[in-house]
Amino acid sequence: MTSGATRSGSKKRPYAPRMAPEERREQILDAALDVIVEHGVGRVTVDGLAKAIGVTRPVIHSQFTDSNDILRTVLKREEARALAQLTEVFESVGQIPTPENIAEMIRAYLRAVLAEPKRWRAILLPAGYPPAFRKRLQRGQKLITDIFEQIARASMPPNTDVEMLAKALLALLLDAGRIALEEPDDFPPERIASFTASMAARVLSHDQQV
Template identity: 45%
Template sequence: MPSSAPAGKRPYAPRMAAAQRREQLLDAALEIINTQGVAAVSVDGVAKMCGVTRPVVYGQFTDSDHILRDLLHREGEHALAQIADVLPTDLADADPVDTFTQVARGFFEAVIISPERWRSILLPVDGVPPAVRKYKQRGDTAVRERIAEIIRWFLRDRPDVGSIDVDLLAHLLLTAMQEGGRLVLDDPDAYPPDRLTAMARFMVKSFFGG
């Protein structure tokens, strides 16, 4: 007697609470980025990775840009939590060279601890869709402004402070750290945190004259 179940019918994915399903879909997008690249993130790709239908994905996200934006927001929040404890809470008696060395080391070690997370955060801006590019640029701006605030604090008593382009310096420091993070991800044996931290200290010490 033939089976009453239609041949080849796709099995239903296990039911999940909405919040749990959303995390599952974002985890799938993160895995796709790390194995296939950001261009492979799509509603179809995420659905297949999770073994669900497209409507399940559309129940949480409007399109692939929405998936990427929410993924970057989630991973960005986790990333900030990773390095929050290396940032000084009080700059009053802090040494600028030691402070930026500590931040650099904490950043590079965070990349080593969570490479999948940081690979999504450190994607080249030109390699992501326009909507996601704007989101990443806003995030970079916020971090750059915080770095500039710290620099201004350490330079406040220098007689030549008015001639120093603090915003540009903050931009260069952030760019150097991000490129160092990419080197860690691409070749951790050749670019371990100790090597990159030593270079960061040399650069900061050269500027602050410590």
């Protein structure tokens, strides 16, 4: 029997390269995000992640208590990064909701979505998320709605239902992102943005006439 084999004749599993704790933590979270996107939340397990990145269970447990801890952390991480992307989108677009500005907002948003498809699939297509995680997503959506309300109150006519407008804009963002992810060939960002601009022009023109 050779020195590199076990008694059964099979070779030992090679060790994963050593990493700094923070790097290992990010590697685990990246692997969890891959599982969420490809197989759903229910398939995120300590054993599965350990196998995926080539480490033992104790390595995973050195960073996280269990799979729920991993899920909470990866969702929190991706939520924060998504909000940072959206902040850049809002800051790059004018505060007055003209059709052109709304179209540019959609373009910038879809560019952000398509630049990080795994992140946005986990956020926009959250199949199987338990109530606690859905509640976190809802909190993030409320932050976006509040931003839309602030813009609408400062720029739209006094008789505008800013709450409904904000919710409609949120629904538009969410659906546009889903369409861009699921049907990118048929619905590229420019097509979605152009349609949005034409619809916004009709709505804003109507408001000015009223």
